[in-house]
Amino acid sequence: MKIIRFVDHAGNIRYGTPTDDTYTTATALDGELLTGLTPTKELLSVAKLLAPITPPNILCIGLNYKRHAEESGMALPDRPLLFIKPTSTLSNPGDPIVHPKTTEELDYECELAVVIGKTAKNVDEDDALDYVLGYTCANDVSARDWQLRYDKQWARGKSFDTFCPLGPVLVTADEIDDPNELQIQTRVNGETLQNSNTADMIFDVCEIISSLSKNFTLLPGTVILTGTPEGVGMGRTPKRWLVPGDVCEIEIEGIGILTNTVEAA
Structure with a gap:
C-alpha cells in the first residue's frame, strides 16, 4: 500500500492512499500509522502533503x-x-x-x-x-x-x-x-x-x-x-x-x- 500523510482542507492531519501520483486527492485511512490504518471510502482533497512520518529518531x-x-x-x-x-x-x-x-x-x-x-x-x-x-x-x-x-x-x-x-x-x-x-x-x-x-x-x-x-x-x-x-x-x-x-x-x-x-x- 502507498500511504500519504497530509493536511485536508479542514486543517486536519490525515492519512490516505493517493488516487494518483499528483497527490491532490486521497482515499482516507482511519487510525494511526504505527498502530494500524483502516481503509474507508471517503475521498479527500489534499491541501498540503506532509512527510509520511514524524520519526522519534x-x-x-x-x-x-x-x-x-x-x-x-x-x-x-x-x-x-x-x-x-x-x-x-x-x-x-x-x-x-x-x-x-x-x-x-x-x-x-x-x-x-x-x-x-x-x-x-x-x-x-x-x-x-x-x-x-x-x-x-x-x-x-x-x-x-x-x-x-x-x-x-x-x-x-x-x-x-x-x-x-x-x-x-x-x-x-x-x-x-x-x-x-x-x-x-x-x-x-x-x-x-x-x-x-x-x-x-x-x-x-x-x-x-x-x-x-x-x-x-x-x-x-x-x-x-x-x-x-x-x-x-x-x-x-x-x-x-x-x-x-x-x-x-x-x-x-x-x-x-x-x-x-x-x-x-
Whole structure:
C-alpha cells in the first residue's frame, strides 16, 4: 500500500492512499500509522502533503555505496558507519531546502529510507525485514564545508534545519520485493546527477537493521537512511553545489519522486 500523510482542507492531519501520483486527492485511512490504518471510502482533497512520518529518531549510514566511497577517496568501512540527524531536520515534500548563510558547499544525497514498524532489539539479519513498516525517499542534505573542513566530523554538517526531506509516500514493506535492488536517482533542474541501484550498498537493509539493533533499541517510527550512491556534488569535477532556485528530485523505483526547491535563508 502507498500511504500519504497530509493536511485536508479542514486543517486536519490525515492519512490516505493517493488516487494518483499528483497527490491532490486521497482515499482516507482511519487510525494511526504505527498502530494500524483502516481503509474507508471517503475521498479527500489534499491541501498540503506532509512527510509520511514524524520519526522519534533519524539514524543514518555513511559511505554505504561502494562507488560513493571510491569517489570520496575513503576506504570501505568494516561495519555500518552511523551518524544521527536531529528531528528538526525533517522537511515535507515540496517544502524548501533552506540554504544556510553559513555554508557555501550545500550538497544533495538521494537515499532509501527505512521506517521501523515495531520495537527492534538484538534482531538477527534473517528476521530484520519483519521489523520494517515501509520505505520512503530521503534527501540527506549536507553542508560539506562544515562536515569535512570546519568540524571535521559529521554532526553539524548534516543537521541544519530542513536537511532531511522525506516522502512523498510511505510504501509498505509488502509492496517492495527486495529493498536491496531498487533504482535510485537524483536530478537537479532536470539533470540526472546520481543514477545507481541499492544493490551497490556495502551493507544491505537487513545488515543495517541487525547491526543497529544490537547497539540500541530501534523505536517504532525510527527512520534509517541507508546511504547514498556516487554522483554527489562534492565528488564531481567541477563540484556541483546546490544554490537557491535549484529544484532537487529524488526518485526511487517503486516509491516515487521527492521534490524540493532550494531557498536562500
